[in-house]
Amino acid sequence: MTISSNHLDIAVLPGDGIGREVMAACLEVLSAVETTASGGPPLKTTIWNAGAQYYATSGEALPDITLDACRKADAVLFGAMGWPDIRHADGTEIIPQLDLRMALDLYAGVRPIRWFPGLPNVLSDPRARDIDFVLIREQTEGLFYARGKGELIDDRDAYDTMHISRAGTARVSDFAFRVAERRQARGKKARVTCVDKANVFASMAFFRKVFDEVAAKHGGIEADHAYVDAMALTMVKKPWTLDVMVTENMFGDILSDLAAGLVGGMGMAPSADVGDAHALFQPAHGTAPDIAGQGKANPCAMFLSAAMMLDWLAEKHNEPRLETRARLIESAVEIALSSGTVPIELGGAAGCATVTRETIAALPSAI
Amino acid sequence: MTISSNHLDIAVLPGDGIGREVMAACLEVLSAVETTASGGPPLKTTIWNAGAQYYATSGEALPDITLDACRKADAVLFGAMGWPDIRHADGTEIIPQLDLRMALDLYAGVRPIRWFPGLPNVLSDPRARDIDFVLIREQTEGLFYARGKGELIDDRDAYDTMHISRAGTARVSDFAFRVAERRQARGKKARVTCVDKANVFASMAFFRKVFDEVAAKHGGIEADHAYVDAMALTMVKKPWTLDVMVTENMFGDILSDLAAGLVGGMGMAPSADVGDAHALFQPAHGTAPDIAGQGKANPCAMFLSAAMMLDWLAEKHNEPRLETRARLIESAVEIALSSGTVPIELGGAAGCATVTRETIAALPSAI
Numbered sequence: 001m002t003i004s005s006n007h008l009d010i011a012v013l014p015g016d017g018i019g020r021e022v023m024a025a026c027l028e029v030l031s032a033v034e035t036t037a038s039g040g041p042p043l044k045t046t047i048w049n050a051g052a053q054y055y056a057t058s059g060e061a062l063p064d065i066t067l068d069a070c071r072k073a074d075a076v077l078f079g080a081m082g083w084p085d086i087r088h089a090d091g092t093e094i095i096p097q098l099d100l101r102m103a104l105d106l107y108a109g110v111r112p113i114r115w116f117p118g119l120p121n122v123l124s125d126p127r128a129r130d131i132d133f134v135l136i137r138e139q140t141e142g143l144f145y146a147r148g149k150g151e152l153i154d155d156r157d158a159y160d161t162m163h164i165s166r167a168g169t170a171r172v173s174d175f176a177f178r179v180a181e182r183r184q185a186r187g188k189k190a191r192v193t194c195v196d197k198a199n200v201f202a203s204m205a206f207f208r209k210v211f212d213e214v215a216a217k218h219g220g221i222e223a224d225h226a227y228v229d230a231m232a233l234t235m236v237k238k239p240w241t242l243d244v245m246v247t248e249n250m251f252g253d254i255l256s257d258l259a260a261g262l263v264g265g266m267g268m269a270p271s272a273d274v275g276d277a278h279a280l281f282q283p284a285h286g287t288a289p290d291i292a293g294q295g296k297a298n299p300c301a302m303f304l305s306a307a308m309m310l311d312w313l314a315e316k317h318n319e320p321r322l323e324t325r326a327r328l329i330e331s332a333v334e335i336a337l338s339s340g341t342v343p344i345e346l347g348g349a350a351g352c353a354t355v356t357r358e359t360i361a362a363l364p365s366a367i
Numbered sequence: 368m369t370i371s372s373n374h375l376d377i378a379v380l381p382g383d384g385i386g387r388e389v390m391a392a393c394l395e396v397l398s399a400v401e402t403t404a405s406g407g408p409p410l411k412t413t414i415w416n417a418g419a420q421y422y423a424t425s426g427e428a429l430p431d432i433t434l435d436a437c438r439k440a441d442a443v444l445f446g447a448m449g450w451p452d453i454r455h456a457d458g459t460e461i462i463p464q465l466d467l468r469m470a471l472d473l474y475a476g477v478r479p480i481r482w483f484p485g486l487p488n489v490l491s492d493p494r495a496r497d498i499d500f501v502l503i504r505e506q507t508e509g510l511f512y513a514r515g516k517g518e519l520i521d522d523r524d525a526y527d528t529m530h531i532s533r534a535g536t537a538r539v540s541d542f543a544f545r546v547a548e549r550r551q552a553r554g555k556k557a558r559v560t561c562v563d564k565a566n567v568f569a570s571m572a573f574f575r576k577v578f579d580e581v582a583a584k585h586g587g588i589e590a591d592h593a594y595v596d597a598m599a600l601t602m603v604k605k606p607w608t609l610d611v612m613v614t615e616n617m618f619g620d621i622l623s624d625l626a627a628g629l630v631g632g633m634g635m636a637p638s639a640d641v642g643d644a645h646a647l648f649q650p651a652h653g654t655a656p657d658i659a660g661q662g663k664a665n666p667c668a669m670f671l672s673a674a675m676m677l678d679w680l681a682e683k684h685n686e687p688r689l690e691t692r693a694r695l696i697e698s699a700v701e702i703a704l705s706s707g708t709v710p711i712e713l714g715g716a717a718g719c720a721t722v723t724r725e726t727i728a729a730l731p732s733a734i
C-alpha cells in the first residue's frame with residue numbers, strides 16, 4: 001500500500017480526565033519528533049469528541065461523526081474515557097473504547113510489557129530487568145461477547161455467555177505468531193504461549209485446539225500452552241521467561257493489568273487495538289479521576305502508544321522513516337527516565353509537564 | 368455443636384504426585400502436634416483413594432466410597448490430584464477437587480495470603496512483609512457453572528455460560544463478612560472488597576448488587592468494590608493494603624494464584640473449601656509432575672491447610688484446644704522458615720523431609 005496523500009490522517013480522541021492531559025502532551029511530542037527526524041509523511045491530527053464528559057453535554061458518548069472519522073483516518077490515537085458519575089440512562093458506564101473495538105473490528109489487543117532503565121524495581125529479582133513480553137488479547141468475543149446481552153431473571157439468576165469462534169481464535173492466534181515472527185527477525189525470543197483454561201471449559205479447549213492448528217502453520221516459531229491461573233503465577237514468579245502470549249478477552253484484561261504492574265503501573269503500559277483495516281492506540285490506563293486536572297499523570301504510556309502507532313503505520317505503508325520516529329520516541333522516554341526524571345506515579349516528583357519536557361529535550365540525543 | 372465421639376474423623380485424600388508426599392509429611396506433623404499440645408479431641412485419619420493414578424488402575428477418579436467417606440467425616444484433608452497423561456475417556460482432565468466442591472457444596476474457597484518471616488521477598492517494596500489478606504472465591508457457580516455443559520457447534524462456535532445466583536452470591540458475601548468480623552475481633556484490618564467486572568457484565572453487576580445488600584447487614588465492617596483487572600494491578604502494586612476480598616469463581620482462580628506468587632509461590636499457599644455442612648482443606652498447589660517422587664516438594668502449604676482445618680473444627684465444635692494446635696503448626700512453620708530452613712521451591716536446599724523435620728522440631732518451642 002502506498003500513502004495516498006502527502007500526510008497521514010490521525011483521528012485524535014482525548015476523552016476524559018487524564019486522557020486529555022496525556023494526549024495534549026503526546027501531540028507535543030509527536031510534533032517535536034517530526035521536527036527532529038525530518039522526512040517521511042507528516043501526521044495530520046484532528047481532535048474529535050467522545051467520552052463521558054462529552055456525553056454529559058451532548059447525550060452522545062461516541063457520536064457518529066467521530067466514529068466515521070475513526071473509520072476514515074489512517075489511525076486512531078485515543079486517550080482514556082469514562083467518568084464515575086456520568087453514566088448511561090440505564091446506569092451502565094460510558095465505555096466507547098469497547099464500542100470502537102467492535103465497530104472497527106479491532107480484534108487484537110497488543111499489550112507490550114518491558115522494563116525501562118530508570119524504573120523502580122517492582123520485583124526484587126534482578127532478572128526482572130529482562131522483562132520484555134507481549135500479551136495479545138482477543139478483543140471482539142470471549143466473555144465480552146456477553147456485553148449488553150446478559151440476562152437477569154427474576155432478580156435471582158444472572159447469565160452471561162462466553163463465545164469463542166473458530167474464525168476469531170484463528171485470526172488472533174495468527175496475529176500472535178506474526179508478532180513473534182517480527183520479534184524473531186529482531187533477534188528476540190519468539191515463543192507463543194496460548195493462555196486458556198482448557199482443563200475446565202469446552203470453549204477454552206476449542207480455543208486451544210484452533211490455536212494448535214494455527215501454530216502448525218508457523219513451524220518456525222515455538223508454541224506452548226499455559227492455564228490462565230498458572231500464568232498469573234508465572235507472571236509474578238518469572239516474567240522474564242515470557243515472550244508472546246495470546247488469550248481470551250477477559251483473561252487478557254486481567255493479565256494485562258497484572259503485567260503492567262510488574263513494570264511500574266499503567267502509566268508505563270502502552271497498547272494497541274489492531275484489526276485488519278483499522279488500528280487504535282491508547283495507554284492502558286484509565287481516566288484517573290483521583291488525579292485528573294492536577295498535572296500528575298504519567299504520559300509515558302501515551303507516548304509509547306504513539307510510538308506503536310508509528311510502527312504500525314510504518315509497516316502498513318512500508319515507510320521506514322515512520323519507524324525511525326517510533327524508535328526516537330522510545331529512546332527519548334528511556335533517556336528521560338534513566339536520567340532521573342521519575343514520574344509521580346512511580347514515586348518520583350515529575351508531573352506530566354516535566355516528563356513531557358524531558359522527553360522532548362531528549363529527542364536530539366536519541367537519534 | 369458438641370463432638371459426638373471422643374475423636375474427630377478426618378478423611379484423608381492424598382491424591383497424586385507431590386500430593387502424596389506432602390500429605391505423608393502433614394500426617395506426621397498432625398500427630399506430633401497432638402503429642403506436643405495434649406488435650407482436646409484426637410484426630411482419626413483414614414486414607415481414601417481418589418485421583419488420576421487411582422483412576423488409571425480402577426477406572427474411577429472419585430469412587431463413591433471415598434465421596435461417602437468425605438460426607439461422613441468431620442473434615443476432609445486433601446493433597447493434590449491430576450496427572451497430565453491420565454485423562455477421562457473423552458480427553459478431559461481428572462479433577463476430583465471440582466467434583467467435591469459441587470458434591471459437598473463447598474461454596475467458599477478461602478485463600479489466605481500472608482508473608483512469613485524467612486521467606487524471600489518477591490516484591491522489592493519492604494511493605495510487602497505486611498501482606499496479610501484473604502481471598503474468598505465463590506466455588507459452586509460463576510463461569511465454572513459451565514463445566515461439563517459447554518457447547519461446541521459445528522466445530523465453529525463454542526459457548527460457555529457464566530451463572531451468578533442471588534443465593535450463591537449472598538451466601539459467599541456473607542461468608543466474607545464473617546471472615547472479616549473474625550479478623551476484626553483479632554485486631555486486624557477488616558474491609559471487604561467485592562471484586563467484579565460490574566462495568567461490563569450483567570451478571571457481575573448483579574453480583575455487586577447482591578454483595579451490597581449483604582454489606583448493608585454488616586454495618587460494622589467497611590465494604591468497597593474493585594474491578595478485577597484493577598485488582599490484579601493492586602495486588603502487584605500495593606498488596607499490603609488488601610484485606611478480605613470476595614469474587615466470582617474464575618476470577619478467584621486467577622487472583623489466588625497471582626496472590627500466592629507474591630509470598631513465594633503455591634508451596635506457601637494453603638486453602639480451604641468451605642460449605643455450611645462440610646469443609647475440605649488442601650494446599651493451593653497441584654501435583655507437580657516435574658518434581659514428583661524427588662522429595663523436593665514444599666509441604667508448608669499442606670501444613671498450613673491442616674492448621675486451617677484445626678481452626679475450622681475448633682470453631683465448629685467450640686473447642687479452643689484445636690485452635691491451640693492450629694497456632695502451634697503455624698508458629699512451627701514460621702520458626703522453621705525463619706531459622707534458615709529455606710524450601711527448594713523458594714531457592715533454598717530444604718526438601719520435603721527437611722522442612723517436615725524442622726517444623727516438627729520447632730513444635731516444642733512454638734508453644
Ligand SMILES: CC(C)[C@H](C(=O)O)[C@@H](O)C(=O)O
Pocket residue numbers: 095097098253566567596
Ligand atoms: C474500560 C474497560 C471496560 C476495559 C476493558 O475491560 O477492556 C479496560 O479495562 C481495558 O483493558 O481496555
Ligand SMILES: CC(C)[C@H](C(=O)O)[C@@H](O)C(=O)O
Pocket residue numbers: 199200229462464465620
Ligand atoms: C485444578 C483446577 C481445575 C482448579 C481450579 O481451576 O479451580 C485449581 O486451579 C484450583 O484453583 O483449585
